[in-house]
Amino acid sequence: MLVAQVATDVAAGKAFDYEVPPALAGAVVPGAVVRVPFGRRVLEGLVLAVSDRTDFPGALRPVLGAGGGPPPLTPALLELARWMAAYYLAPIELCLRTMLPPAVRDGADGDGFARVRVVRAARRDGGAGGRRETAGTEGTAGTTGAEGRPEQGTFDFSGKRKAAERKARAPRAEPTARQREILERLGDGEEILAGFCRTWRIAPETIRRMAEDGLVVVEDRVRRRDPLAGRRILPSAPLPLTDEQTAALALVREAIDAPADGPAPRPVLLHGVTASGKTEVFLQAIAAVLERGRGAIVLVPEIALTPQTIRRFVARFGGVVAVLHSRLGAGERHDEWHRIRSGEARVVVGPRSALFAPVERLGLIVVDEEHEPSYKQDETPRYHARDVAVVRARIERCAVVLGSATPSLESWRNAALGKYALATMAHRAADMRMPSVSIVDMREETARAGGKLPAFSETLVRAIRQRLDDGEQTMLFLNRRGYAPTVSCPACGHAETCDECSVGMSYHIDDGVLRCHVCGAWRPVPRVCPCCGNPDYRFTGVGTQRIEAIARRLFPGASIDRMDLDVTTRKASHEEILSKFRAGKTDILVGTQMIAKGLDFPNVTLAGILNADTGLNLPDFRAAERTFQLIAQMAGRAGRGAKPGDVIVQTLSPDHPAIVRAAREDFAGFAEGELRERQELRYPPFSHFDCVTFRGTDRAAAEGYAVRFAAAIGEGDGEAYVLGEPAPAAIERAKGVWRFQITLRGARPAVLNERLRAALAAVPPPASVGVAIDVDAYGAG
Ligand SMILES: [Zn+2]
Ligand SMILES: [Zn+2]
Numbered sequence: 042m043l044v045a046q047v048a049t050d051v052a053a054g055k056a057f058d059y060e061v062p063p064a065l066a067g068a069v070v071p072g073a074v075v076r077v078p079f080g081r082r083v084l085e086g087l088v089l090a091v092s093d094r095t096d097f098p099g100a101l102r103p104v105l106g107a108g109g110g111p112p113p114l115t116p117a118l119l120e121l122a123r124w125m126a127a128y129y130l131a132p133i134e135l136c137l138r139t140m141l142p143p144a145v146r147d148g149a150d151g152d153g154f155a156r157v158r159v160v161r162a163a164r165r166d167g168g169a170g171g172r173r174e175t176a177g178t179e180g181t182a183g184t185t186g187a188e189g190r191p192e193q194g195t196f197d198f199s200g201k202r203k204a205a206e207r208k209a210r211a212p213r214a215e216p217t218a219r220q221r222e223i224l225e226r227l228g229d230g231e232e233i234l235a236g237f238c239r240t241w242r243i244a245p246e247t248i249r250r251m252a253e254d255g256l257v258v259v260e261d262r263v264r265r266r267d268p269l270a271g272r273r274i275l276p277s278a279p280l281p282l283t284d285e286q287t288a289a290l291a292l293v294r295e296a297i298d299a300p301a302d303g304p305a306p307r308p309v310l311l312h313g314v315t316a317s318g319k320t321e322v323f324l325q326a327i328a329a330v331l332e333r334g335r336g337a338i339v340l341v342p343e344i345a346l347t348p349q350t351i352r353r354f355v356a357r358f359g360g361v362v363a364v365l366h367s368r369l370g371a372g373e374r375h376d377e378w379h380r381i382r383s384g385e386a387r388v389v390v391g392p393r394s395a396l397f398a399p400v401e402r403l404g405l406i407v408v409d410e411e412h413e414p415s416y417k418q419d420e421t422p423r424y425h426a427r428d429v430a431v432v433r434a435r436i437e438r439c440a441v442v443l444g445s446a447t448p449s450l451e452s453w454r455n456a457a458l459g460k461y462a463l464a465t466m467a468h469r470a471a472d473m474r475m476p477s478v479s480i481v482d483m484r485e486e487t488a489r490a491g492g493k494l495p496a497f498s499e500t501l502v503r504a505i506r507q508r509l510d511d512g513e514q515t516m517l518f519l520n521r522r523g524y525a526p527t528v529s530c531p532a533c534g535h536a537e538t539c540d541e542c543s544v545g546m547s548y549h550i551d552d553g554v555l556r557c558h559v560c561g562a563w564r565p566v567p568r569v570c571p572c573c574g575n576p577d578y579r580f581t582g583v584g585t586q587r588i589e590a591i592a593r594r595l596f597p598g599a600s601i602d603r604m605d606l607d608v609t610t611r612k613a614s615h616e617e618i619l620s621k622f623r624a625g626k627t628d629i630l631v632g633t634q635m636i637a638k639g640l641d642f643p644n645v646t647l648a649g650i651l652n653a654d655t656g657l658n659l660p661d662f663r664a665a666e667r668t669f670q671l672i673a674q675m676a677g678r679a680g681r682g683a684k685p686g687d688v689i690v691q692t693l694s695p696d697h698p699a700i701v702r703a704a705r706e707d708f709a710g711f712a713e714g715e716l717r718e719r720q721e722l723r724y725p726p727f728s729h730f731d732c733v734t735f736r737g738t739d740r741a742a743a744e745g746y747a748v749r750f751a752a753a754i755g756e757g758d759g760e761a762y763v764l765g766e767p768a769p770a771a772i773e774r775a776k777g778v779w780r781f782q783i784t785l786r787g788a789r790p791a792v793l794n795e796r797l798r799a800a801l802a803a804v805p806p807p808a809s810v811g812v813a814i815d816v817d818a819y820g821a822g
Pocket of ligand 2: 539557560561
């Protein structure tokens with residue numbers, strides 16, 4: 042008897058055994074989607090394994106049905122899901138779910154493809170059954186043909202195929218004049234039926250009769266929903282490489298060509314300053330992979346997945362590129378995924394979740410901007426795509442390249458230990474020069490301004506004026522949106538806070554309301570203080586809207602634009618603002634991190650960071666690392682064209698090592714000092730760091746359980762210990778839910794996991810408290 046082990050969405054973390062009926066033996070394979078009885082219901086599940094034994098004492102219930110075609114998950118992905126479930130302490134079915142886009146899961150029963158009905162003249166020799174080859178999607182790069190593969194059978198209107206064929210063999214009569222006219226219009230081409238009838242005012246009945254008479258053929262064809270449809274992208278050829286690029290590529294190719302029977306190749310860390318040409322190295326490495334008949338996955342942070350990025354890959358590889366990201370429609374995602382599964386697309390570009398694309402014969406995974414926090418998923422399974430990429434590469438025995446101008450300290454240390462191979466590109470490509478970074482001490486500026494911290498230093502104002510005179514562009518960065526982050530009453534000190542969250546409300550001048558940045562709630566500014574009746578409110582602190590307003594006052598003739606979450610969801614789209622800026626219609630662009638990442642504008646010669654301290658002051662052991670990354674990123678935005686760029690960093694801590702080293706573009710020096718500090722404090726990468734969050738609408742229940750859970754983990758023994766007491770999370774209350782946290786540290790993740798599992802078993806959480814375990818937590822501490 043064949044037994045399938047099946048995971049479903051109900052029954053977290055458990056898989057159940059089902060008998061495989063002989064008729065389904067071919068379709069029920071690991072990774073397949075099946076329908077199984079569960080209680081009185083029928084559920085969809087994924088087959089984890091098939092064997093000939095079961096530990097279940099009773100009679101097994103049978104698998105009811107299985108999706109056709111190749112199973113959605115490859116054996117390598119199943120193995121990866123098992124690893125993720127164990128490492129991140131997540132139920133296996135949630136890991137499997139993460140790997141399959143919803144549109145693909147739901148399409149398991151039907152097939153989820155969109156179809157279009159086409160009509161063409163029947164060939165005289167072949168009759169209605171005549172088939173001809175249809176053009177695929179190859180051709181010039183990026184001109185993505187809409188019609189995909191030919192459909193399985195010839196369509197016939199009545200649904201009685203045989204009758205239609207019989208009739209087709211015996212045409213009734215010569216075509217009428219009208220029919221001849223229609224045949225002429227069709228010529229040798231193929232038309233979409235509905236559009237053809239509409240354009241030429243042909244009754245569908247006329248076509249139906251012609252099909253019956255064998256004059257035309259009507260078929261259903263799978264219509265690919267193509268995210269790049271309508272875009273013309275010119276093909277690009279490989280660029281000549283610098284010596285540094287050549288050396289980096291050689292290292293990656295060595296990993297690609299590692300012998301199949303040897304150990305898995307070492308991951309390659311590509312440390313390249315901004316504009317050093319990392320992407321060209323990736324492109325040529327992918328070309329090498331394709332030549333060997335293998336596939337590649339390229340991960341980029343969602344925010345950097347701009348049409349510009351996608352264009353570069355499509356320009357080089359054309360139709361074999363598939364794009365997966367969250368802005369695609371469900372249909373597009375479904376079709377892209379199936380193009381990958383069928384092997385038609387062999388290069389996948391996308392954010393975090395694209396790591397799970399079912400590419401077979403995988404030859405290379407690229408993780409670009411590997412230090413980006415967006416690679417960490419903030420819901421179960423809380424995986425880090427960079428780390429999982431390294432594991433997938435090990436399972437598939439393929440090459441993996443991690444690229445960054447400011448590598449994470451984890452990867453940097455792995456390179457120092459020799460676990461990763463290191464390639465360094467210290468120079469910008471072509472004749473672009475590195476920008477010069479200057480630090481402005483805002484303590485001095487405050488003294489000069491009579492004790493009030495100004496938003497713009499004199500140095501920055503002067504530099505912007507210079508750019509305006511020279512017709513060059515400026516980017517100004519501030520990591521806080523809105524107008525003023527604090528709204529309070531000067532008379533009694535009452536501050537406006539969100540009713541549902543433990544944070545203050547920010548004032549937004551665009552619509553004149555107070556907004557909560559945690560839950561999005563808004564309300565008008567009260568007319569008088571609810572505590573003391575004072576009619577005046579004080580708006581303190583500075584957000585992007587205020588910077589925009591001040592800039593308009595300081596530079597009255599300049600054209601100024603702003604890009605942050607508020608603008609991009611309402612006034613104009615992301616793309617519109619950027620294309621205006623690219624065209625040089627904007628002199629100054631103010632924005633949040635949206636403008637710091639991956640954008641490339643040749644006429645920007647000045648980048649200003651208005652308050653570099655916001656990040657430094659976060660209660661997070663990565664605060665310094667993040668600040669260094671931010672300055673390096675902004676430096677990467679300035680001077681990408683022929684003209685050199687300047688970066689001005691305004692800070693109250695001009696001596697902080699992260700700022701000083703970033704100004705000198707000294708990543709290695711920064712990393713050395715920061716690693717020494719982390720080692721002393723035993724923070725990652727010198728230990729593993731987990732964070733457990735306890736949530737509930739009942740504050741006492743959540744806090745009480747956190748205390749019991751921490752006690753159950755027990756005293757530290759050097760292997761795993763809880764840091765400090767259970768404490769309120771950085772945002773203690775969000776959307777009405779209280780949140781408490783404990784953090785754990787230990788040398789080995791397996792030991793930490795064992796402790797966490799044991800604690801959960803010893804003191805199961807009450808129904809009112811949710812527990813979220815974040816293995817290798819990114820922030821806090
Ligand atoms: Zn008041
Ligand atoms: Zn709120």
